[in-house]
Amino acid sequence: MKMEGTIDNKVEYTTWVEYYIGTELVHRSAHVTLKEMPTFADGVSGSIG
Amino acid sequence: MANSQAMCTSFKQDLFNGLHAFGTSVVRGTTAADSFKAALYLVSGSLGAGTTAYSATSEVSGTGYTAGGTAITSWNAPTTSGTSAYTTPTASFAWTTVTLSTAFDTVLVYNNTASGKNAVSVHTFGSQTITAGNFTLTMPTNAAGTALLQIS
Numbered sequence: 001m002k003m004e005g006t007i008d009n010k011v012e013y014t015t016w017v018e019y020y021i022g023t024e025l026v027h028r029s030a031h032v033t034l035k036e037m038p039t040f041a042d043g044v045s046g047s048i049g
Numbered sequence: 050m051a052n053s054q055a056m057c058t059s060f061k062q063d064l065f066n067g068l069h070a071f072g073t074s075v076v077r078g079t080t081a082a083d084s085f086k087a088a089l090y091l092v093s094g095s096l097g098a099g100t101t102a103y104s105a106t107s108e109v110s111g112t113g114y115t116a117g118g119t120a121i122t123s124w125n126a127p128t129t130s131g132t133s134a135y136t137t138p139t140a141s142f143a144w145t146t147v148t149l150s151t152a153f154d155t156v157l158v159y160n161n162t163a164s165g166k167n168a169v170s171v172h173t174f175g176s177q178t179i180t181a182g183n184f185t186l187t188m189p190t191n192a193a194g195t196a197l198l199q200i201s
Contacts, residue, residue: 007175009175010175011173011174012175014174014175016177016179017182018180024113025180026180026181027180027181027182028178028179028180028181028182029179029182029183029184030177030179030182030183030185031183031184031185031186031187032174032177032184032185032186032187033173033186033187033189034172034174034186034187034188034189034197035189035195036194036195037170037172037189037195037196037197037199041063
């Protein structure tokens with residue numbers, strides 16, 4: 001049996017696939033595409049005086 | 050035209066290129082770019098802004114996965130757009146034919162040239178497990194607003 005799914009939100013678009021033999025999971029792969037990263041610093045300089 | 054207070058955009062780009070050293074700097078043996086790696090971490094980990102270096106604590110383990118993660122082969126040349134400076138790896142991070150049974154949701158990018166394996170950034174995504182399969186992290190578009198590393 002094959003099962004597939006997706007996650008789609010602001011941060012990622014993910015696809016995954018699972019293969020089962022009976023009830024046993026024999027394969028699972030995932031592909032995550034990162035969409036948008038947070039900005040890591042505020043580019044603001046301090047005032048003088 | 051009036052003067053305006055700002056952190057210079059070129060400075061942000063220079064930071065990516067290691068041009069400035071306000072504190073005690075490191076001795077660099079070469080002008081070549083450093084090498085970087087990407088390591089996966091379990092959902093139970095506590096990585097974040099306070100992470101200072103690569104650590105095997107909470108790192109995933111399993112068949113086909115090598116501790117320390119995978120090499121990041123190259124980066125787009127740091128560039129600017131508007132008041133942002135940014136860069137992104139040129140290729141996806143990929144782990145093939147692995148089994149990672151314990152849920153993971155984080156990748157740490159760190160400097161593998163630095164002796165301290167200094168941390169660069171932490172990125173999270175939806176929880177995943179892998180069973181005799183592949184895990185691929187495709188990079189975001191290398192542009193202001195989406196690049197993997199951005200200073201704005």
